[in-house]
Amino acid sequence: MMAPLILVVDDEAAIHRFLTPSLKAEGYRVIEAADGAAALRKVEQDRPDLIVLDLGLPDMDGKTVIRTLRRDCTIPIIVLSARDREAEKVLALDLGADDFVNKPFGVGELMARIRAALRHRVLTARDTVFTAGDIVIDTAAHWVQRKGVDVKLTRREFALLELLFRNAGKVVTHRQLLHDIWGPANEKDTQYLRVYIGHLRAKLEEDPAAPRLVLTEPGIGYRLAGARHDAAT
Incomplete structure (x- = not known):
């Protein structure tokens, strides 16, 4: 090294x-x-x-x-x-x-x-690399790649994506996402969440209008599909 x-x-x-x-x-x-x-x-x-x-x-x-x-x-x-x-x-x-x-x-x-x-x-940095389809995120090095190309995310976009990856396959409620990313005073501001989810989809999805990575659970929250944890060796 x-x-x-x-x-x-x-x-x-x-x-x-x-x-x-x-x-x-x-x-x-x-x-x-x-x-x-x-x-x-x-x-x-x-x-x-x-x-x-x-x-x-x-x-x-x-x-x-x-x-x-x-x-x-x-x-x-x-x-x-x-x-x-x-x-x-x-x-x-x-x-x-x-x-x-x-x-x-x-x-x-x-x-x-x-x-x-x-x-x-x-x-x-240990055990912090996750993959979903052609998306790779390293939560310690703070980078995201899609098809091997770096994707530029803001700090909040990255925090939102990291939280979804760490709960891959599970539904993460609107309230939990807002609480963890924006703080307890913003737990009802779902418009923030919709805007940032839209940003993530625009940067990461093949077709943002028909997302296959960041999925909506109507009235509940969002779920990240098809992710796996690449354990450190």
Whole structure:
């Protein structure tokens, strides 16, 4: 297996000069970005295994980067920032960051946080590949393919499809889907569900008007047909 690929996002050249050799000495592969736009491009192009992200970037706030990534990406994000106010930490974590390390930082502490984040990702990646017809979903790597071609899903579309796959062959009620994906305050908002089911069918079905994968159980909910779990070997 290839060593984990880490994306370091910081506009300080000194951080890159210090951190990149330290990460490589620990056996990681490293790519760099100096601003938010470059970071988003590198995530799209290189699919790193973990991101070390500064909040004070020259073109956009690091929290904007987190918010953008978390629309359809679950890559672990460790925030590395001189902003030590509790409100900043809480907001970054609420937006989807996995951890927060203050500048100045000890390299040993940062490496321990990186190991912990990667270890958690490996544990959650076990037995997470499912197949239904020509659709394959990897719930840990957060990708979906149809006929071997990547399918772009939003974060909520992916969460909805994952929940259906994890309950393959069973009817999942409107209430359960709404509760788990949109939260308990939205358990009666079935219009949300119809719209997102329509999006999934448009992206995954051969004929969205005559679905064979995501089936409707009138008045009850939805059921995923023909799925199997590809156990890890």
